[in-house]
Amino acid sequence: MKEARKLLIPLLISYIWTIGLVIGVIINANFALTRAAGGQFDSIPIPIRFSYIFTLLIILFGIRTWWHKIQGKKVRPSWILAFYFYLNCLSTATQLISKSSNERWNAVPAAIIAYSFYLARKAA
Numbered sequence: 856m857k858e859a860r861k862l863l864i865p866l867l868i869s870y871i872w873t874i875g876l877v878i879g880v881i882i883n884a885n886f887a888l889t890r891a892a893g894g895q896f897d898s899i900p901i902p903i904r905f906s907y908i909f910t911l912l913i914i915l916f917g918i919r920t921w922w923h924k925i926q927g928k929k930v931r932p933s934w935i936l937a938f939y940f941y942l943n944c945l946s947t948a949t950q951l952i953s954k955s956s957n958e959r960w961n962a963v964p965a966a967i968i969a970y971s972f973y974l975a976r977k978a979a
């Protein structure tokens with residue numbers, strides 16, 4: 856897990872950005888409009904904002920899962936590290952194909968998070 860610990864600062868920055876963006880969508884903040892949901896809305900619709908609450912919970916559980924892993928604790932269920940790895944790979948790909956150039960930049964933190972789960976899986 857030494858490799859995963861080396862990622863701590865970039866991972867922390869990635870999670871801060873991601874959580875800030877998700878909260879920005881939830882509260883319909885101006886900065887989030889071009890950086891989420893394809894950058895296609897002048898105001899984020901309520902159903903999308905509610906779905907981002909669920910997204911925030913998934914992110915927070917991912918942080919908890921990764922933190923448990925680097926502390927050497929048993930991660931259960933055993934497939935959860937793979938789930939977060941593939942979920943963040945999918946997120947990276949989705950960000951990269953966005954029509955919004957601002958949203959495409961979100962692929963960088965998503966890729967860092969995916970790589971951290973790859974390392975955590977490899978150490979399992």
